[in-house]
Each structure stands twice: as structure tokens, then as C-alpha cells.
Amino acid sequence: MTVVLRDVTLRDGLQLTGKPLPVARKVEIVRSLLTLGVPALEIGSMARPDLVPAMDGTLDVIRELTPAELGKCWIWVATPRHVSRAAEAGARNFQYCLSASDTHNQANLGRSTEDSLAALPEALELAADVSGEVQLCIATAFTCPFEGEVPPGRVLDIVLDPRTDGSSDVVLCDTLGQAIPEQVHHLVGRTAAVDDRPIVYHGHDTWGLGVANSLAAIDAGATTVDGSLGGLGGCPFAPGAAGNTATEDLVFALRPDWLTPAKFGELVRLAGGLLAELGEPNRSRAGQGAQASTTSFPWAS
Template sequence: MNTGLVIRDVTLRDGLQLTGKPLPTERKVALVRELLRIGVPSLEIGSLARPDLVPALADTLDVVAALTPDELERCWIWVATPRHVTRAVEAGARNVQYCLSVSDAHNRANIGRDTEASLAAMPEAVEGALAAGGRIQLCLATSFTCPFDGPVDPGRVLEIANDPRTRGAEDIVLCDTLGQAIPTDVSALLHRVRQETPERRLVFHGHDTWGQGVANTLAAVEAGADMVDGALGGLGGCPFAPGASGNTATEDLLFALRPDWLDPTTLVELVGVAEELLADIDEPNRSKAAQGVRSRANAFPWTSSHVSNCG
């Protein structure tokens, strides 16, 4: 594994978008602190999407206000307009993820304007984030397929990535919004973005709709990704993308990638945190690694029974 690779958990943003049962603000804050304590290096903790359209995230700024500056250094907020950036940084956020869709059809469904309008507004968003001493990512939804128009031309991704209006973003996030990509698609696009666009940290955000989430993420890492996203228990999906389902499970990514801070005890603890969360919001656990942790393979060091016996 790339020793500098960052695994970001996006449970509190992308993970909660489609849940039917809300999570109280204080529970979100507690979860942020629990994940940071366990060792998860980076979190996405909310969105400034319209609260009437994504009510589960309506309290994002309250979550931001409850966290310390040190905690917020490791947290990201989803934004789509310069006004979102202003509100986020005024609340104390340090890191914002400015999102637009490669396909116009999804950008209109998701953000209410075409892609060109989002690009035209990005310099103001960048200026607002940097003036506050923060960081900003360029997040490209539907980098592979669009729920309305089908396959997305990689040339369009490169065109947006090279647009001078995106300067100032230190990262570029390539999203398999629908989970329809396969590893060769991911590898090919990330290699091209790495080689043919300005130097930035490269982030892959994958979904597991077609069962390719872990494989696609491993392909992204092989292609040079610096950060990859997952959500506890495979929660998530885009409410404005028919056919999208949950994110790749954080537990599965951790088991596959084995970052330096992870050991069997830590993974067992993280699985327990995820199980408690999923029970609170009445959602199923889609993580295969979580199933493995709870198996009776006592001789395998990554199972909970083995950890308990050794403890």
C-alpha cells in the first residue's frame, strides 16, 4: 500500500443521505470523536445541500460548531456554491469539497444548474476557502457514468480537470457515483488524470452497487490515488442518482489496505462502532469484513473471538 494513502470515512455525509431515520446532532459529534480516536485519519462530516432535499444533513453546521479546531482539521464538508463555502468557514470548517458533476444532466438534478455554471462559480469558492486559511477539493461526481446519459467521456473529465477555473483546489476527487465502473475503467481514468492534468492529490470515491467497490479502490491505489473514501457498513448513495446504492464499506477497505494504524483490535472496535450506528438508524450492514470479524474462525487473528481470547 502507498504509505501516504489516506482512507477517509464519509459515513456522516454520503452515508446518511438516503437513511430514513435521522441521527441526532450529538450522536454525530460523538461518532466523529470516536472515529478520530480509533485512528481514522480523515472524515467527511456533512453537507450544505438544501435541508428540504437532504434533511438528514440539515444540522451540518451545528456539528461543525460542536467540534474543536484540531478535530475540524481532519474533517471535510460537501459544498456546491461559494455561499456554501462562506457559511462553512464562518462556522469553523477548515476543509471543503466543492462538488459538481461531469454530466450536465446529473448536475442539474443534484445541484440545480448545469456544469458550466458550477465551474463559473468555482473561482469565488476557491477564494473564499483559501482566504479563510482552509483547503478546497474539486469533486467530480459522475466521472464514469451518469444515471441519465449513460457512460461519461473521459475527455470531459480531463477538460474539467484542466479548466483554469479549478486552480487552487489541492485535490481532485473522481467519483464512481453509481458504482458502475470496473477496475480497468478506474485505473485508466486515474492514470490519465495523473499524467495529463495539474498536479494535485488524487482521490477516489467509489460505490459498491455492482460489487466492485473494493476492487475499484485497489485499482485506484495502484494507479496512484492518495486518498480513498468509504462508509461504515456500506451506507450511502446519492438521492439524485437513480440506481446508486451504498458506498464501499470502510471496514472492507481497511481490511484490504491495512494502513499502519490498523490492527485486529482496532478493526474489531470499528466494526462494533458501525454495528451500533446501523442499529440506531435501522440500516443493514453490507460490510463483508464485518461479517468476517464476527465469524467463528478463531484461529484467524482478525476475528473478534481471536482478539477476545488474546486480550
């Protein structure tokens, strides 16, 4: 089975950073990642810039990219209006997000999970009008910062809700990074058993299990895993959520066909430059190892 690594640096990765990136720099990062061979990217969010300042300029980023580039890029949306505005700018891949936990959905989106589900069919119609795709993204699929552990049955109820019919994939998010491999394997496996849509696993490395959980998800049937450069990321509406699983760590573990030691070195340097710009620490263990290892190891920088 071929596993896709999707880099989410320009969306989830930037959400908690204190320094905004100019549109031109975001476009440069998109093109650098695509040139290296990264097959899928999440490049921004339609969240209100006054609530998530780092997402300002998302529509301008979309407008700067070619249709071919946008074919590999995803935009975070939460309402039909988001889909409409992003589609008008040229986007064709939309990640429609809601939370398994109603409390987190209220904190994150200002509405109930039921309200988000009720609006999904319209979002699907708007995407279909431009021959687009919509992923069903379920945040807090494992734990919620306000309610604690989320029962797997709650997630499966959302997956099986007929209003989600027509979405292209199911994204299961360990928003807080508190899940362990056994839990990830169980939920991904149960989801795969009841639904035939491809599964994306979106993990955070808060408790140091980002790569282990991603590998468990793949073993249970996930076909895509998310990561961000240097382990950037976190949710501003989920206290305790730290960075995503590092892209460098995931590709070093997975060794996708497009990756070579030379490209890995370029990826590490790209991450290092971005982290320096943002004043953020490097949380990637593989990235750190590449810079500290002896040159006799082919994956050393």
C-alpha cells in the same frame, strides 16, 4: 506510498437513510473514528435540509468540534455561499462538488456544470480567506444515471479547466458504482498524467467492485480512497446509486499503519451500533466475516 482512508459515513453515508441522527450522536461518531486513527472524515453537507434531511445539523456539528478535529474533517459544498457559511462555523476543508454529466448536475444542484465551474473561483477565494482548502469533486466521472457512460475526455476537460486552479485535490467519483477496475485505473492514470494534484477515489459498491476499484485507483496513483461504515450511502439524485464501499472492507484490505485487530473490532462494533440505530443492513463483507469467523483468526471480533 501511504494511502489515506477517508470515512464519509456522516455525509454520503447518511444521505438515503430514513432516520436522522442527532447532532450529539454525529459528534460522538466523529470522535470515535478519529480516536481509532481514521485520518480523514467527511462529516456533513451544506445541501438544503429540505432536500437531504439527513444533512440537517451540519453547521452545529462543525461548531461542536475543535479546530484540531476540524483539520481532519471535510464538508461537502456546491456554491460559494456554502463555503462562506461553513467557514463561519469553523470549517476549513471544503469539497466543492459538480458533475461531469450536465444532466446530473441539473438534477443534483439545479444548475449546469458550466455554472458550477464558473462559481468555483469565488469559492476558492472564500476558502483562501480562512486559510482553507478546497477539493475539486467530480461526480458521475464514469457513468450518469441519465446519460450513460461519461467519456474520460469530459472529466479531463474539467480537471484542466483553469478555473479549478488552486483546488487542493481532484476527487473522482464512481457515483453509481458501475465502473470496473480497468476503467478506474485508466481514468485515474490519465488524470495523474495531466495534473499534479493528489487524487481521491470515491467509489460505490453497487455492482460489488468497490474494493477492487479502490485498489485499482491506488495502483494508478490515487492517494486517498473513500468509504463508509457498513457500506452506507447513495445519492438521492442518482437513481440506482447504492452504498459506498465499506470502510471496514477497505481497511481490512489496505491494513493502514493505524489499524490493529483490536481497533478493527472496535470499528466493526461502531458500525454495527450505527446500523442498528438507523435500521440499515450491514453491507460490509469484512464486518460480517469478523463476526462469523473463529477466534483463531486474529481479525475476528
